[in-house]
Amino acid sequence: MSIYREHRQRFLATLSELGAAALIPTNTAKTRSNDTEYRFRPGSDFWYLTGFAEPESWLLLLPGAEGGRSILFLRERDELREIWDGRRLGVEAAPATLGVDEAHDVEDLWSLLPELLAGQDTLMWATGAEPEDDRAVHELLGLLRTRARGGVRAPGRILHPGPYLHEQRLLKSEGELEVMRRAAAITDEAHRALMATAAPGVNECELDALLDYTFRRRGGTGAAYNNIVAGGANACILHYVENDQPLEDGALCLVDAGTELEHYASDVTRTFPVSGTFTDAQRRVYEVVLAAQEASIAQCRPGVPFDAVHEASLDVLVDGMIELGLCSGTRAEVIESGAYRQWFMHRTSHWLGIDVHDCGAYDDATGSRPLEPGMVLTVEPGLYIGAEAADAPAELRGIGIRIEDDILITADGHENLTAAVPKSIAEVEAACQA
Ligand SMILES: [Mn+2]
Known part of the structure; x- marks a missing residue:
């Protein structure tokens, strides 16, 4: 088993004990000047849990009785984009290559998350790192709360990964x-x-x-x-x-x-x-x-x-x-x-x-x-x-x-x-x- 899969399973066991889901993005690309970027470097938490280095990737971990579930969002394969920007692993190959339970096109992240997070009490999310991602997560939680009358339960607690994931990484x-x-x-x-x-x-x-x-x-x-x-x-x-x-x-x-x-x-x-x-x-x-x-x-x-x-x-x-x-x-x-x-x-x-x-x-x-x-x-x-x-x-x-x-x-x-x-x-x- 890859070291990353082992890390993910251990962290999923912690999340399952806590009854918490975790949403972990990789780094965002950083502009160097005008329209050129620094060489991409994956986010450290994301890398630790996936060993996957492509930009625009997110990992969702859901707690569960049988060790929980891992869902990767990544860029879909695209013949034209790959000619310009390089090879992509793609959704189909991701589960076998990385050992995740499911994979989806990252384009569908924000439309699939409400359903995936409904009924979770706690969301582990690193607040304060990326303002745009913070806003998107808060909007998502707000959207889930508006569905309360329809019987949807939105996560009521946000936990920082520091005391959990970062202690594991230490x-x-x-x-x-x-x-x-x-x-x-x-x-x-x-x-x-x-x-x-x-x-x-x-x-x-x-x-x-x-x-x-x-x-x-x-x-x-x-x-x-x-x-x-x-x-x-x-x-x-x-x-x-x-x-x-x-x-x-x-x-x-x-x-x-x-x-x-x-x-x-x-x-x-x-x-x-x-x-x-x-x-x-x-x-x-x-x-x-x-x-x-x-x-x-x-x-x-x-x-x-x-x-x-x-x-x-x-x-x-x-x-x-x-x-x-x-x-x-x-x-x-x-x-x-x-x-x-x-x-x-x-x-x-x-x-x-x-x-x-x-x-x-x-x-x-x-x-x-x-x-x-x-x-x-x-x-x-x-x-x-x-x-x-x-x-x-x-x-x-x-x-x-x-x-x-x-x-x-x-x-x-x-x-x-x-x-x-x-x-x-x-x-x-x-x-x-x-
Ligand atoms: Mn030093």
């Missing part, structure tokens, strides 16, 4: 992890290629293009988010995406990039010396960030609160800031005052999955939620010392370093999905000279 299945491991392997190859290619005078854009080339050549759907290729002090701009400057001899290069494979993300950051060898100052900062990252990864096991992963990095980074002359006082004073934020201004982790910043709550009733087997999170501490940072020792100015891996929580600890990407100073220097 705990990865074996099938999903297999995809994420393959994505990690492609991302490893891409980072190695960059370390081997970078040299003084090579432009950031060449490395950016090499990332995309490696991702796509190996079967990825592209970058999971905009590549960051930041030479020297550009690394101190957290979301630097211009990627258009020549790399300078003696500088570092920070690369935050991961492939998307079958619409699952990987998310890796490495920082390496353009010339192939760290300077003494770069090495001292790198060792602090690496020790912080290792301390955080060591916290990754079931039962540990999500925030403890961040706090482990923060402790090591703050000690390092004091040692490097970036902050003064004790660790407790620097954390209390927030003075560390000048050099480390972001959090350490986020969930990872179909979305690079994946769904799932970070807190529960107890506060920061405990980690559980099947969760995947990034661990990405950094230190950013701007070129103009007057209160930093001169030799540290212009150094920005982040190190990021993708960590799966397992029953007895964790698995670093991206462990193969060179990370120690010796490994990074060897990869640069490869």
